[in-house]
Amino acid sequence: MRRRTVVVGALGVFAAACTASRLPGGGSSPSTRAPVLAVKIDNVGAARPQTGIDEADLVYVEQVEAGLSRLMAVFGSRLPEVVGPVRSARETDLELLRQFDRPTLAYSGAQSALRPSIDAAPIRAVPPGTADGAYFRGSDKPAPHNLYLRPAKLGDPAAGVAAGTLAGFEFAERPPKGGRAETTHTARFPAARFTFDWSASQGRWLVSMDGRPATTASGKRLSAPTVVVQYVAVEPSRFHDRSGSTTPLSRTVGDGTALVLRDGRAHEATWRRPTPADGTAFSVPFAPGPVWVVLAKG
Helix, strand or coil: CCCCCCECHHHHHHHHHCCCCECCCCCECHHHCCCCEEEEECCCHHHCCEECHHHCCEEEEEECHHHCEEEEEEECCCCCCCEECECCCCHHHHHHHHHHCCCEEECCCCCCCCHHHHHHCCCEECCCCCCCCCEEECCCCCCCCCEEECHHHHCCCCCCCCHHHHCCCCECCCCCCCCEECCEEEEEECCEEEEEEEECCCCEEEEEECCEECEECCCCECEECEEEEEEEEEEEEEEECCCCCEEEEEECCEEEEEEEEECCEEEEEEEEECCCCCCCEECCCECCCCEEEEEEEC
16 A cells, blocks of 8 residues: 655645545556656766756656666656756666656657567657657757757646655655764766765755766756665666667665665665555655655665
């Protein structure tokens, strides 16, 4: 059964907006669930700085081939005018997105062997060519790192509800008890690293990627009030990229441990997601606002 989400303070309006009728097994009726828009974001050096991901409710950090990283930005409460660079989908995305009940997934494409799984998944898939005027090539970066999306061209892909609430997260204004004081934390992939530095004046964790401050194309520093390092099983999938590197599959259904960073402290936590249709319940509540989730190998 999906854990009941309690949202305190600033996010209370979102909790009321996304109340859904429950189905047997803890799911929710798609007709009563608000949609979200998930966009796969390129994250190699040539793709940075990105555009629009500072407007996301959630940013997931995933491991991909050769130990590199890719982002998935999830929008629910607001949409940017432009977001990108957009890149291809992975098998990890399909399992992760089930908790949002038929979200829209924007991506640049996928290898042919994965397309039947995308077609069968309970998502609205919108690669280039499926929505007139939605995608365009920018002049700021070389291809393939210059594909951008205009979300408004997708026809109302998000409904003004916080994506974290729909994912089953619990938010609370009051900091939880315990934890340890920690003002910087680094999460590592084989060929990528993410550092989060606490800014007491901003009440947020400032994001750095591969040793450099992460900003948007407009110069805004990427940050979030809560960062979660979620330890998951990362195993080889049945897919490979063009160079023959195996595509990792991050398992987000089940249970495990996590590290929740909020209010300048680090809290050891657990997570639980019994079925793909369930949200992810963490034992420590998050600070209201955007959340970054790093899917790290447990």
